[in-house]
Amino acid sequence: MLYEGVLRKMQTELGNPIQYFLVFENDFINFNQALNKKLQLKFIKFQCLSCGNDRPIYRQGFCKSCFYETPAAGDWIMKPELSTAHLDKEDRDLAYEKRVQLQPHIVYLANSSNVKVGVTRKAQVPTRWIDQGAHEAIEIVEVPNRYLAGITEVALKDHVADKTNWRKMLTNSVEDVNLVEWREKLKSHIPEEAQEYYINSNTETNLEFPVLQYPEKVQSLNLDKTPTFEGVLKGIKGQYLIFEDNTVFNVRGSEGYYVGIDIN
Known part of the structure; x- marks a missing residue:
């Protein structure tokens, strides 16, 4: 199933284990239900969390001008x-x-x-x-x-x-x-x-996190360097998605990136 939207930090619900939700404007993903499934993540464009424009993200999901102007930063x-x-x-x-x-x-x-x-x-x-x-x-x-x-x-x-x-x-x-x-x-x-x-x-x-397999040595996914990634989801901890090949993706660290996510 294909989802598309701007990344914001995942929303959570306390439970055993914790439930994780990635919320888009018109849809959401419960990542707990995607464990052991193949995810394809594709960077499409930027979308500043303040002005909404397609400008490179500077910090905390904001473009450079908004980062120095918004009270949220x-x-x-x-x-x-x-x-x-x-x-x-x-x-x-x-x-x-x-x-x-x-x-x-x-x-x-x-x-x-x-x-x-x-x-x-x-x-x-x-x-x-x-x-x-x-x-x-x-x-x-x-x-x-x-x-x-x-x-x-x-x-x-x-x-x-x-x-x-x-x-x-x-x-x-x-x-x-x-x-x-x-x-x-x-x-x-x-x-x-x-x-x-x-x-x-x-x-x-x-707190108990939904992790089936921890990475032995983490490899961080950077959408600027690798705009398309595919892997089997094995866990969620903090604001990170953990994949079978030891790749980890910091969702919160990529706020303001507009992406497509395909789950099979």
Whole structure:
């Protein structure tokens, strides 16, 4: 069956295993149902997620001009500690920034390839953990805005990693750890402004991904270099499709690419 549309990050539903959906304008694919089937992926054109024009994608699904103009790509997205909406200060669009920044945020620990600290909006739990391919995660603090979450993450980065080794995550070269112990060990390093928001009564969340076969050594598919690819789908983890020949495709990393997908 042939599907066509612009790539956005896959939507997910928590389950055992997690369910993955690629949503297009007029259709969607449940990739769990495509496991063990042959997929052909073909790049057709670009479609910026902001302006919709056929312009080369620069970052995060946006063409270069939109990346530097849209509030959805402000520096505070990647660096929450730069958030200023709580001070009533605008970066690019104060109304948008207030809507996103001035809501409950979670600082968490996740184990994808190693234990790491991260930040997400409370409404994005556990979606954020799924997107990172974490097989276990736990909340540390719940704060009322993005700025407090950002300064907490910065403080904790001196004591725990803040990046995921995506190759280890995809080969499943991970170990279970006690995240409750990690959370308690990091408590004293939480900034004074966020200490009152510390969570000390929760347990780990465990996540199961739909993977039939992990790659031994990953080979990343780049649509700019390889505009057409065909392979048997063997798993989905994080925002990656995993194929039988060890090829992996980062769907989120290819947002803004308009593609055709044929499933047999």
